[in-house]
Amino acid sequence: MTKHLAQQQLLPVYPEPYNETFTFSGFTFDVQRFPVAIECGKLFSIDLIDAIHLLEYSWRQVEATTVQNCFKRAGFSVCAGDADDASDTIDQTSNIVDEACKTLLAEVLERQGVMEGISFSDFRDADSDVQTSPAMSDEAIVASVVEVSPNDSDEDDIESDNTGDPGLTVAEAAHCISVMRVFAEKRGLAEKLAHSISEFEAAVVAARPPRRQMKITDFVTQS
Numbered sequence: 001m002t003k004h005l006a007q008q009q010l011l012p013v014y015p016e017p018y019n020e021t022f023t024f025s026g027f028t029f030d031v032q033r034f035p036v037a038i039e040c041g042k043l044f045s046i047d048l049i050d051a052i053h054l055l056e057y058s059w060r061q062v063e064a065t066t067v068q069n070c071f072k073r074a075g076f077s078v079c080a081g082d083a084d085d086a087s088d089t090i091d092q093t094s095n096i097v098d099e100a101c102k103t104l105l106a107e108v109l110e111r112q113g114v115m116e117g118i119s120f121s122d123f124r125d126a127d128s129d130v131q132t133s134p135a136m137s138d139e140a141i142v143a144s145v146v147e148v149s150p151n152d153s154d155e156d157d158i159e160s161d162n163t164g165d166p167g168l169t170v171a172e173a174a175h176c177i178s179v180m181r182v183f184a185e186k187r188g189l190a191e192k193l194a195h196s197i198s199e200f201e202a203a204v205v206a207a208r209p210p211r212r213q214m215k216i217t218d219f220v221t222q223s
Contacts, residue, residue, distance in 0.1 A: 049185070049190075053181075053194060053197075053198055056194055056195075056198065057198045057202070060195070060198075098120065101120050101124075102120040105118070105120050105123055170204060170207065170208045170209075173204045173207075174201075174204060177197060177200060177201050177204060180193070180197055180200075181197055184197065
């Protein structure tokens with residue numbers, strides 16, 4: 001499918017600024033990350049996980065209308081009648097699946113000697129209202145993850161007097177992103193947090209102050 005769309009010469013369909021952003025978004029994003037890695041004192045490299053994150057970041061730049069234009073240019077279209085037929089087919093398939101599940105449930109109950117009739121809908125939705133986690137307010141969630149020490153009030157007074165604190169540097173923020181990404185991967189949250197971490201990383205890269213290279217050894221040194 002991708003090859004067929006590419007053969008249709010779909011690049012002119014995209015708006016010019018968007019075309020450049022989509023085609024080179026992953027590469028451009030990497031180039032911006034390169035000086036940040038240098039400031040962190042690390043050798044810039046891209047592993048398989050980084051490549052997946054960059055592909056996901058690039059794909060999120062594609063709008064729904066662009067995908068629709070691609071398929072339209074390639075000769076694919078959905079008529080109103082086809083959409084209605086597809087909806088009817090889905091409803092029929094859903095009814096067939098429900099009937100099969102009802103029959104299977106009845107057989108299982110009969111084998112287990114259960115005489116009381118249990119409807120499939122009640123069996124299916126038995127756990128729908130089960131509370132799997134306590135209801136917590138935003139304040140309670142924040143309080144549960146923030147460590148409070150007896151000296152917090154004194155530290156707050158000191159920080160309020162020090163108005164000249166510049167805060168974290170871009171390199172420190174980039175290190176925090178790496179820590180968050182490792183944490184997400186170790187805890188099985190990479191897929192859930194990939195979008196948020198990528199957006200935060202893009203914001204950190206964009207916040208990096210511009211630096212002018214005056215000589216060749218400013219950013220890269222000979223090993």
